[in-house]
Amino acid sequence: MSKNSIPNDVTGIQNDALRFGLSGVKSEIVGVHPLQPLMESTKRTHEEMKRMAMANVYGSAFPLKMDLDRQIFSRFQRPAGALPSSMLGLEAITGSLDDFGFEDYLNDPRDSDSFRPADMHHGMEVRLGISNGPAHPSFI
Template identity: 65%
Template sequence: MEEASKTIPHQIGGVHNDLLRFGIHGVKSDIVGAHPLESSLASARSTEEAMKRQCKVNLYGAAFPLKEELDRQILSRFQRPRGAIPSSMLGLEIVTGSLDHFGFEDCLNDPRESETSLPVDMHHGMEVRLGLSKGPVYPSIV
């Protein structure tokens, strides 16, 4: 009991307060929700996936969508360490069918991978991955 009172907590109120690593926390993202079009797109995507899942249940039986979900979960775990070459997640893209879709990131690239972005701390990335630390791997710019 006495040893617990002598320790200094690294986190205050469950919020990670490392201003040098993550910058000042912005309140705007807490107040303003997602764009209405973004939420509409997400709901349409989930409705489409539910319809596809139900069609597969009707055609192939209840075990087929469960096997596909298990494959998705397994393939989503394989990632390279942060700071190294970005993970392509090719197997997951093949299983989900997103390999056939052409998005803005295919043409304009991911902003996090640009040469002008802040460098990624590989040590912190591994700490987050192993559960030793909390917080975003990519530093936020306010």
Template identity: 65%
Template sequence: MDSQKMIQIEGRSDDPLRFGIHGVKSDIIEPHPLQSAYRSARAREEDMKKKILTNTYGAAFPMKMELDRQILSKFQRPPGAIPSSFVGLEAMTGTLEGFGFEDYLNDPRESESFRPVDMHHGMEVRLGMSRGPPCPSFF
């Protein structure tokens, strides 16, 4: 198509009425100190597993597993009432057998104060036309 006939759609990079005022502190500091320790321990554990798989099965096997993980992490439902479950990704990574906080403290999406995401706004965020907060229905 000609560039003259195309409609340029640009999302706003900041919308304080919709998303609140952006703070720099939230970009630098994590909400809880244990999150950084958990994240680094998990990264070390994954690196160790990749090294073991490389030594056992060869270099192609961890690359194939990473490709499968990327494919399974991209599969998701459109934003709206039904959240994406990522069962294939959970089965592959082994987190399906895990017992997370949502198993005994309830899922935050099941609370009465949770509002489902507007489908149109969710698609705008996914396509990069608008900026928005992370939403559990498509992450």
């Protein structure tokens, strides 16, 4: 039996409390806010309408160029365990620099005392495909 065929709960990778911390019951029970799917679908619809308008005004190659730029800018990231990636270039080309989110007037959840920085070695192992354990949210 190869290692890939053994479930994660048997190997202990998924339940590694020393590496990922203790799991809480609240995080397993609480779902997403009821308005979140509506906001996401509205955002997708708005982006699709904007894409169609750009294709009508500038030609069909312009939205393809924008998609290519978005793919390129989404790949720039800092190494695992370092400061979180700001993705400023991606925010500039998508227009999300103008958005005013909750982290702008409340606090960024990463600044709280309960936020644990990720293990740099495990993050690089996951990114390079050496480890198949679950990635920390800051590596995704």
